[in-house]
Amino acid sequence: MPCICGGEDEVVAPQRQVKQSVAEGGPASRGTSSMVAANTLRKRQQTPYPENDVEDHDQDDGPPERIVNPPPRTAIDTENMEVHMGPFVDERDADFEGKVMYEPCRNPVYVPHDWNPKVAGRSARLPDADLQLEFVYGYAGKANTSKNVYYNSDGKVVYYTAGLGIVYDHPPAHTQEYFHGHNDDICALTVCPCDVDFGGTSYPAKAIAASGQLSHVEEGAYVSIWDSTAPEAKHAELQRLDFGK
Numbered sequence: 001m002p003c004i005c006g007g008e009d010e011v012v013a014p015q016r017q018v019k020q021s022v023a024e025g026g027p028a029s030r031g032t033s034s035m036v037a038a039n040t041l042r043k044r045q046q047t048p049y050p051e052n053d054v055e056d057h058d059q060d061d062g063p064p065e066r067i068v069n070p071p072p073r074t075a076i077d078t079e080n081m082e083v084h085m086g087p088f089v090d091e092r093d094a095d096f097e098g099k100v101m102y103e104p105c106r107n108p109v110y111v112p113h114d115w116n117p118k119v120a121g122r123s124a125r126l127p128d129a130d131l132q133l134e135f136v137y138g139y140a141g142k143a144n145t146s147k148n149v150y151y152n153s154d155g156k157v158v159y160y161t162a163g164l165g166i167v168y169d170h171p172p173a174h175t176q177e178y179f180h181g182h183n184d185d186i187c188a189l190t191v192c193p194c195d196v197d198f199g200g201t202s203y204p205a206k207a208i209a210a211s212g213q214l215s216h217v218e219e220g221a222y223v224s225i226w227d228s229t230a231p232e233a234k235h236a237e238l239q240r241l242d243f244g245k
Contacts, residue, residue: 063116064095070113083108087124094120104217135176136161150191152228153206160186165211165235167228177232179211181224181240188212191228198238203227208238220245 081098088094094117099108138161141148149159157168163186165179192208209228215221223241230236 063118078110088117088120089124090121091117106217133178136164136166136178144187146188148189150189150209151206152191152209153204154229156228158189158191158209158228160189160211162186163213165189165209165224165226165228167232167235177235179209179224179226179228179235181226181235181237182211182213183218184214184216186211186213188223203229215245 078099082096084096084098084100085103087100087102088096094115096117097111097115099110101108139159140161149157152158152167157166157170159166159168163182163184165181165186167177167179169175169177189209189211191206192203192210193205195205196203196208198208207227207229208225210223210225212223213221219242221243224237225239225241226235226237228235
């Protein structure tokens with residue numbers, strides 16, 4: 001055992017500092033003769049849901065009987081369960097027990113055991129606020145090793161991230177415009193090196209971009225052809241090559 005000798009017949013053991021355990025609330029240090037330990041028991045506090053946290057219905061209307069007096073929970077046969085296609089649209093439509101299939105999803109979701117159908121009408125309405133895309137950070141060049149960055153005829157950079165086609169104007173402008181024609185990840189991109197006449201309009205070389213996406217759950221893979229030099233509001237799809245499911 002290591003020690004420090006302080007003189008004749010005198011041995012001084014080194015004091016070791018003990019780290020305090022936050023979870024146990026233990027002491028920061030201990031002496032050579034005693035040690036104090038304290039344990040703190042924390043109880044989870046459950047906050048019940050407010051009973052009247054629903055708008056747009058009469059206060060006299062209570063929740064359904066199956067919520068007030070729920071049946072005992074037993075094993076559920078999900079294979080033979082009733083299926084509702086699509087989201088609930090109103091209270092009557094939402095008074096449903098079973099599984100719900102959303103078209104973009106491969107797997108169903110299940111109605112909670114304490115589901116209150118009165119909230120369906122409120123949930124079906126869009127909120128007053130919405131989100132607007134301002135700037136995209138990131139570049140998928142590490143995963144996508146094929147050619148995926150080009151200069152267009154305006155000298156702007158054309159590339160993609162996730163399912164979004166991006167046209168970047170470098171500094172001092174430092175702005176982006178977007179092509180929203182995809183509903184899944186883009187995996188290929190190119191820019192036409194030749195002049196193009198399409199639909200009665202002439203496009204210079206490196207103006208037309210073509211971006212291909214993965215197969216989506218609703219539809220198969222496809223290639224979108226679009227004008228990378230148009231203002232963002234006019235970044236509409238000129239042509240689509242659809243490969244089907």
